[in-house]
Amino acid sequence: MITIKLNGRQQTLDADPGMPLLWAIRDLIGLTGTKFGCGIAQCGACTVHVDGVPTRSCQTPLSSLGSAEVTTIEAITGPVAAAVQEAWTKLAVPQCGYCQSGQVMAAMALLSENKTPSDADIDAAMAGNLCRCATYARIRTAIHDAARALA
Structure with a gap:
């Protein structure tokens, strides 16, 4: 046990x-x-x-x-979760959706530590989160959108 x-x-x-x-x-x-x-x-x-x-x-x-x-x-709950979920929905980030729980968890960790991430910050935080549908541009845009909502 x-x-x-x-x-x-x-x-x-x-x-x-x-x-x-x-x-x-x-x-x-x-x-x-x-x-x-x-x-x-x-x-x-x-x-x-x-x-x-x-x-x-x-x-x-x-x-x-x-x-x-x-x-x-x-x-997941709280302001960061709400901002990420809202941005993901508004920008229709998921395509097949399989990777999205991992993507959301990584994005939340980034935004919990860095409220104004640069593209380089996003790339570093999201590195290794693979998306077979290649929605990386939408993911980056959604993270920036969530950051603006948290500001």
């Missing part, structure tokens, strides 16, 4: 401590907003926040979490 703090609640799981967080979230807890993409922490589809830091859950063993707070796409 292992206990993690997920979306503000303690979750006790009958899981191997080496199990990747992604599979605990999806298969044991039943939250499917966090996606499996590549399994090697290269695509960003599985991004969650661990103590506010964007983290690839496919390569994060449960045992590494300790008392850290894990937040998934299902539990």
